[in-house]
């Protein structure tokens with residue numbers, strides 16, 4: 006019988022530094038057939054491990070249309086992630102997955118897409134943003150609102166510039182603590198609201214960031230006319246198995262690893278009171 010916990014060996018192909026504590030790793034499975042057939046959707050995650058160190062869930066930051074490799078953007082937060090940051094191209098790493106549900110995509114064709122992220126919250130949205138930009142004609146306006154503590158902590162700095170140049174696409178950036186060369190906005194991501202003209206009746210919002218940011222973003226989205234069922238939020242919980250067996254990630258009756266990590270606000274509103282982390 007197949008053991009679901011056994012990860013697949015993979016090799017780090019390249020490493021891109023995003024900020025002082027965050028790097029993007031391009032990773033390919035060792036088995037060529039697996040590398041070519043590995044299928045995932047934006048919003049899903051993999052369990053990443055270094056043998057003898059540990060394992061952690063990390064969102065897939067690449068675009069599913071690009072086959073043969075995955076990109077994972079990882080913040081050095083603790084024992085495992087700091088050890089991964091020491092790894093270089095050519096080094097081995099292990100992955101299992103993909104796990105979890107995904108953001109609605111094909112089913113929202115024709116609608117305006119609004120991405121709101123804070124800090125390390127942009128990587129889980131990146132695959133979706135890239136898929137939407139490649140299929141540009143299928144959607145209405147695309148607006149990306151992104152905030153970080155400092156200019157250094159913005160991920161994908163070059164891509165943000167490219168996205169801004171694309172047709173019918175708007176990118177708004179803000180930081181809490183500007184440096185001398187920063188020319189963008191200053192303050193929390195909701196400060197961008199009026200500038201980005203966020204009013205809509207049928208837009209789809211995708212939100213990822215720290216819980217306090219999510220709370221205020223959702224309040225603003227509701228005031229701007231977004232419907233509960235059109236607001237999608239990806240949640241981070243402590244996880245062990247990633248496959249609905251250990252119970253580490255449950256919120257009431259839901260497992261974040263299998264029922265999520267993406268939930269609509271309409272779903273989150275129904276979560277038990279003590280677990281209403283964002284509402």
Ligand SMILES: Cc1cc2nc3c(=O)[nH]c(=O)nc-3n(C[C@H](O)[C@H](O)[C@H](O)COP(=O)(O)OP(=O)(O)OC[C@H]3O[C@@H](n4cnc5c(N)ncnc54)[C@H](O)[C@@H]3O)c2cc1C
Pocket residue numbers: 050059060061062063064065078079080081082083084085086087125128129240241242243244266
């Ligand atoms: C579905 C999902 C997707 C994720 N995607 C990403 C991603 O794309 N990039 C990324 O850098 N991180 C992501 N994370 C968070 C990542 O899994 C944790 O940072 C990682 O487990 C830390 O492992 P560690 O051994 O390095 O740190 P540890 O030594 O275990 O912990 C270091 C610190 O991080 C805190 N921590 C650990 N796990 C979590 C968690 N799940 N939520 C909040 N705090 C935590 C601990 O309390 C501690 O303060 C994701 C988590 C989930 C559940």
Ligand code: FES
Pocket residue numbers: 243244245246247248249250251252253254255260261262263
């Ligand atoms: S992480 Fe084990 S049940 Fe979700």
